[in-house]
Amino acid sequence: MNLALLFDEDFVAPNRVVLRGRRLEHIKSVLGTSVGDQLPVGRVNGLMGLGNVVELTDSEVELVVVLDQQPPAPLPLTLILAMPRPKMFRRILQTSATMGVKDIWLINSYKVEKSFWQTPLLSDENLRENLTLGLEQAKDTGMPRVHIRKLFKPFVEDELPALLKNKQALVAHPGTSTVCPTHLNRAAALCIGPEGGFTPYEVGKLKDAGCQSVHLGPRILRVETAVPVLVSRLFDACL
Incomplete structure (x- = not known):
């Protein structure tokens, strides 16, 4: 602390x-x-x-x-994350808060197990506790907002296009041809899939909403590793 x-x-x-x-x-x-x-x-x-x-x-x-x-400036990033495994979720929340992410959306995906949504870590009390631990680590005070959307298609079709407006919108997807950009100087939205990645259908829907597929190279990272790697690559968050 x-x-x-x-x-x-x-x-x-x-x-x-x-x-x-x-x-x-x-x-x-x-x-x-x-x-x-x-x-x-x-x-x-x-x-x-x-x-x-x-x-x-x-x-x-x-x-x-x-x-x-004044606290550190927040990152101009909207993080859209397929609901992780509960054992990883606590660390991802804390890491995201530590790195300055203030807008977190938890969404469903074909490869997200239904049981993940039953974790007590999604309660308001537990969300606040883990986000607080991340802020205390970073010496920051801006409490992130967490939005929960359990239906993929309605979220992507009805809410995501407006959420992406005036942002550089990216979906991390191994195997695509475009390398993840660096040194962004504008607001961005970043979609990260579950273990095993988004399905081709889901990637297609995210592209239809305005996202560009990007990759980090041939290595496949766990979600808890991909989040800090991608965030720090996009915004030089550790500088």
Whole structure:
């Protein structure tokens, strides 16, 4: 936790917060914080700054906070992702938030197992928890938005064309002839399929909506690897 992310419910006064649970344990056990110490903090969808520890007990820590710094700029990227396997989903969410992705769409695909949609990781509470962990890692405050669409064809036909408007729209698809671009200086939308990739029919529908098929070379990557590789290639996200 490189930054303690603060939610509205943490504030007991305009400049004072009380933290409990996971954040308290990290502050005590990992950071070894004492009364009088300072640590980086940031308010969700707001400014960052420093929190001064004024009280620390076994059950809570109270901070006086000064929020006067802007968070990192968000990536101008819409990430459209076939619902991953639950064991990968947590890491993908955290990685996407860490890299600055703010708009995530989870969609269905022929190769997405129906059971994937039953994972408790899709609950609002679990989505917030994993996105928070990604933001804390990156020292960012902008909470990503996650949209869930369980029907492929209605989404691609009815919503995707408008979503792609004024964006460079790409679908990662091994075997195509076009190499994934680099150093983009405009907004983009990136579609990434499930393990095994989108079907030819699905790729065709994505192309009809305005996407261009691109590849990363002959190697086939897992989704949890493809996401950071593609994002950093498109936007130099690690620079």
